[in-house]
Amino acid sequence: MDNPSHIPPIQPLLNPRQDNTRALVLVLGVIAFLAALSLLFMLSAERLKRSWQSQLTQSATVQLMIETDAARESKIESALSILRTKLPEAQIIQIEKQDSDALLKPWLGNVELPDDLPLPVLISIDLYKDYSLDIQALEDALRADGIIAQLDDHSRWSNQLSRTGQSVKAIAMAVLLLILFAAIAITTFATHASLAAQRDIIRVLVQVGAQDSFIARLFVSQAAQRGFYGALIGALCALLVAIFFILRRRTEDVLLPDLSLAWIDGFWLLVFVAGFTLFCALAAYITATRILRTERRRR
Amino acid sequence: MSNSPHINDVVQFHRVALRYDRGPEVFSDVNLRLGRGSFTFLTGRSGAGKSSLLKLCYLTLKPSRGLINLFDHDISLMNRQEQQSTKHRIGVVLQDFRLIDHLSVFENVALPLRVAGQMRAAYSQDVTELLQWVGLGHRMEAMPQTLSGGEQQRAAIARAVIAKPDLLIADEPTGNVDPIIGRRLLRLFSEMNRMGTTVLIATHDTSLMRDIQADILRIEDGTLHRVQGEVFDG
Structure with missing residues (x-):
């Protein structure tokens, strides 16, 4: 039991x-x-x-349209100086020619680009902080110094990416x-x-x-x-x-x-x-x- | 029989009839009163309607017509919750036992208490004692399919009485057990009745009816007759 x-x-x-x-x-x-x-x-x-x-919104690209070779270096220096003054919280560097040429390769293929091809000079802006860029103000400042520039804050890509x-x-x-x-x-x-x-x-x-x-x-x-x-x-x-x-x-x-x-x-x-x-x-x-x-x- | 409600009646049938689907009436105009603490045998030949009458008492069937009161409540006015609460007060022993195959004898017997939400520690002792009383103390952990017919019947009876119901309904409760065990089970019913439980037992076993002083009802040709006692008025 x-x-x-x-x-x-x-x-x-x-x-x-x-x-x-x-x-x-x-x-x-x-x-x-x-x-x-x-x-x-x-x-x-x-x-x-x-x-x-985040990478896109914290960076921008400036295209400098320089027509003559004579003023090329001074215009670049001038543009860099203006941008650095206006954007002290950013890293602003000129993109080397071989790097900017490399950006064209996907479209043009592996061809040697002629030296006299009127390509714009590219300057990259990387913001250290989450800072909103005033594109118009920067373009105006550059134009006041006689520099024709086009700024791209990548918002087009950013919006597309967001969608x-x-x-x-x-x-x-x-x-x-x-x-x-x-x-x-x-x-x-x-x-x-x-x-x-x-x-x-x-x-x-x-x-x-x-x-x-x-x-x-x-x-x-x-x-x-x-x-x-x-x-x-x-x-x-x-x-x-x-x-x-x-x-x-x-x-x-x-x-x-x-x-x-x-x-x-x-x-x-x-x-x-x-x-x-x-x-x-x-x-x-x-x-x-x-x-x-x-x-x-x-x- | 008077038609006025009797407060002390546990079961009241007033002109109750039952038919299955469109078949003939199994019984008609049945009047029945089971007083609180009464002990009643229900007898009759096979197929007379004993089990059907019991099913009306434990709310498995609804009458085709007539009025049934259980514990002074009209069952036709009860909602599902009230019906289930009423079932808590009724212990049922059926001919087919209805033990749950995958549960041990202990679990089967403890089922009404578990369903009522009682804690295991609170009921374990009661279940163990009752199982010993019905002679299944040594089979507590056995599964129903390993039990003999008599043992299954005793387990079913233990399950019916464990919650100390106000009304105990049993359909041929001693049909599968030897006379000694049968008498012992009858003593259990009698003991419960002495403690206030109303008992209604359907049986063919006349010796069982002789052993205990109780009212006897016979169902015959669709009507209910009193054999002795004062319960019946049909």
């Missing part, structure tokens, strides 16, 4: 063998992996966009939502199947006076558990894949996007795991209460 003081361990009320938990966790894991990968891509793309935008970044973010977000909807659909289907499979148990629970909310909670906790493990597996796999790609990008010059990982991504992955779990639990709650209510009306 058993020791009367021995209390048997508590057992789950729903039969764990009847709902293909492993297979469902695996499917949810794959879904969560894709969603977490989209999330990491979105975060990384956002970081990349900001970094590029592209927004599009990439929107697409990644849409993919993430689509995948989360797939997770909700799977959980709804699984809860449906589980309620059918555990019908006898529900009948006994109803017989001993269990409220619908009590029965629904059993399915919610089951779905939340599956969702949590699926999300955890998916998030870890996505993290490993992201690390693998980043290392590969660093060690080999392969055609991969210049993505990165940051510590904050870990926080977002935790939020993702919690959110994914919550979505699964919510889907199970809605499905279970709806079915129990329908069953009750049928009775």
Whole structure:
């Protein structure tokens, strides 16, 4: 005879063998992996966009239109001096001829440029601080000294980059939502199947006076558990894949996007795991209460 | 039987009829009163409607017509929550036992208490003692499919009485056990009845009915007849 003081361990009320938990966790894991990968891509793309935008907004290029060679050096010196006076918080340097010629190569190819080709002199401005440039004031100051110059603060590129970044973010977000909807659909289907499979148990629970909310909670906790493990597996796999790609990008010059990982991504992955779990639990709650209510009306 | 409500009645049927779908009425115009603390046997031949009448009492079926009051409340006016709360007050032993296969005997018996939200530490001792009382102390951790029919029946009875229900309904509770265990279970019912539980037992076992002083109702040709006692008026 058993020791009367021995209390048997508590057992789950729903039969764990009847709902293909492993297979469902695996499917949810794959879904969560894709969603977490989209999330990491979105975060990384956002970081990349900001970094590029920051580089663009903190720099500008001045094109000096110098017609005669005689005044060339003095005009350059004069322009540099004016710019340095007007922008003491910036690094202002003339771009060497070979560097400015190199900028034309993508358009002209590997041809020798003739020396008398009237190319503008380029001056690069790199601001040390987040400082907004007054392009018109700089152009006016240069013009007052007889220098014809054109300033480009890269806003055209920056705006284009911002639009592209927004599009990439929107697409990644849409993919993430689509995948989360797939997770909700799977959980709804699984809860449906589980309620059918555990019908006898529900009948006994109803017989001993269990409220619908009590029965629904059993399915919610089951779905939340599956969702949590699926999300955890998916998030870890996505993290490993992201690390693998980043290392590969660093060690080999392969055609991969210049993505990165940051510590904050870990926080977002935790939020993702919690959110994914919550979505699964919510889907199970809605499905279970709806079915129990329908069953009750049928009775 | 008077139609006025009796405050001390646990179960009241007034002109109750039951039919399944569009079939004939299983019984009609049944009037029944089970007073608080009463002990009643329900008898009748197989298929007479004993189990159906019990199902009306534990809210698994709804009457085709007529009025049923449980614990002084009209069941047709109860919402789902109230129905489930009422079920908490009713212990049921069915012919098919309805034990949950993946739960141990201990867990099956503790189920009503667990559903009621009681803490494990609070009910463990009670469950253990009751299992010992019904002779299943040594099978607490056994799974239902490893139990004999009689053991399953005792586990089902233990589950029905563990929450000390106000109304105990049993359908052939001694059908699968030997006479000694049968008498022991009857003593358990009797003991519960002595402590205030209203007991309604459907049975064919006439020896059981002889062993205890109780009202006897017979369901026959769709109507309910009193065999002895003062409960019935049909």
